[in-house]
Amino acid sequence: MTSTTGTPAASAAVSARGLVKRYKDVTALDGVDLTVPTGSVLGLLGPNGAGKTTIVRILTTLLRPDEGSAEVAGVDVLKRPRDVRRRIGLSGQYAAVDEYLTGFENLDMIGRLYHLGAKRSRERARELLASFRLEDAADRPSKTYSGGMRRRLDLAGALVADPPVIFLDEPTTGLDPRGRADMWEVIQNLVAGGTTLLLTTQYLEEADLLADEIVVIDHGRIIAQGTSDQLKSQVGGERLELTVQDADRLDEAARLLEPLGVSPAVLDASRRGLLMPVTGGAQVLTEALRRLDEVELRLDDVGLRRPTLDDVFLSLTGRLAEDEAQAETTKAGA
Numbered sequence: 001m002t003s004t005t006g007t008p009a010a011s012a013a014v015s016a017r018g019l020v021k022r023y024k025d026v027t028a029l030d031g032v033d034l035t036v037p038t039g040s041v042l043g044l045l046g047p048n049g050a051g052k053t054t055i056v057r058i059l060t061t062l063l064r065p066d067e068g069s070a071e072v073a074g075v076d077v078l079k080r081p082r083d084v085r086r087r088i089g090l091s092g093q094y095a096a097v098d099e100y101l102t103g104f105e106n107l108d109m110i111g112r113l114y115h116l117g118a119k120r121s122r123e124r125a126r127e128l129l130a131s132f133r134l135e136d137a138a139d140r141p142s143k144t145y146s147g148g149m150r151r152r153l154d155l156a157g158a159l160v161a162d163p164p165v166i167f168l169d170e171p172t173t174g175l176d177p178r179g180r181a182d183m184w185e186v187i188q189n190l191v192a193g194g195t196t197l198l199l200t201t202q203y204l205e206e207a208d209l210l211a212d213e214i215v216v217i218d219h220g221r222i223i224a225q226g227t228s229d230q231l232k233s234q235v236g237g238e239r240l241e242l243t244v245q246d247a248d249r250l251d252e253a254a255r256l257l258e259p260l261g262v263s264p265a266v267l268d269a270s271r272r273g274l275l276m277p278v279t280g281g282a283q284v285l286t287e288a289l290r291r292l293d294e295v296e297l298r299l300d301d302v303g304l305r306r307p308t309l310d311d312v313f314l315s316l317t318g319r320l321a322e323d324e325a326q327a328e329t330t331k332a333g334a
């Protein structure tokens with residue numbers, strides 16, 4: 001099998017072919033091929049249960065696939081797991097820090113485990129605490145840290161030995177906007193230094209900001225792949241979203257606006273809502289309002305927003321990511 005990008009294995013920091021993983025009646029991975037060129041950032045984007053953690057666990061030697069093969073930093077994951085472990089850093093979906101140790105002690109301990117020596121371990125811990133904005137909290141037990149601080153400390157721990165390839169599994173899930181923004185800054189500084197990074201996320205915005213290339217995964221299969229611009233143009237620019245005052249006029253609104261969309265509008269009659277992919281930004285919004293105003297079609301709400309992961313899913317699979325049991329054109333709950 002050839003790699004998806006045709007990049008020779010030698011210049012790829014991570015390459016995987018035909019990964020399959022089954023749990024009884026669940027197929028967690030159903031033939032995944034991946035390539036991460038050295039020095040680049042791959043964003044693995046997918047909803048709950050898509051198979052993201054399973055991929056990360058296989059590539060970091062924590063789990064054996066039923067089929068397929070992979071190399072990380074040029075080393076075969078299945079044949080030489082110990083050598084792979086020496087070349088990678090992993091920050092898992094849930095921060096794995098020792099709560100009773102301080103931030104400094106956590107990092108210092110990892111340095112010693114990696115045989116950096118006492119002096120170098122202390123230096124490295126201080127360096128990382130500074131670059132992860134944990135200096136002020138360095139000497140208190142990490143159980144007093146916020147969720148965002150714990151995630152940053154966990155990531156710092158993955159970097160102690162300066163590995164060439166880093167894996168981050170959902171680094172910002174569960175963080176508040178401030179914690180998320182701090183984490184993004186830290187990751188951007190990290191990749192500016194040329195580290196190869198594979199990161200998983202449920203947020204298109206996050207993949208957009210951090211990744212050179214995005215792979216969208218669903219039910220253990222890759223359903224789309226490309227740069228963020230390529231994916232966005234595939235799902236069609238922004239979303240025009242509106243709520244009509246009078247539910248009886250929703251179809252009429254759709255007819256009037258459909259010529260402005262890049263694909264058909266999705267209607268939600270129970271919520272008097274219309275959602276339609278558009279390109280052209282504010283001008284499209286102005287034109288839409290003009291058309292509705294002409295026939296005195298009143299709105300309760302209207303707005304333009306950037307595509308979300310739900311939109312990518314809706315566009316790629318015809319269903320919403322959050323709940324596939326839902327009818328295709330109806331949003332869950334009110």
Ligand SMILES: Nc1ncnc2c1ncn2[C@@H]1O[C@H](COP(=O)(O)OP(=O)(O)OP(=O)(O)O)[C@@H](O)[C@H]1O
Nearest residue numbers: 023026027028046047048049050051052053054055
């Ligand atoms: N140990 C296990 N036993 C049984 N099923 C499992 C096991 N681990 C994962 N699965 C199943 O495999 C599928 C993929 O899970 P995985 O954890 O890789 O998804 P994910 O994309 O990381 O999701 P999340 O965003 O919720 O972390 C899911 O259907 C999950 O329920």
Ligand SMILES: [Mg+2]
Nearest residue numbers: 052053054093
């Ligand atoms: Mg996961």
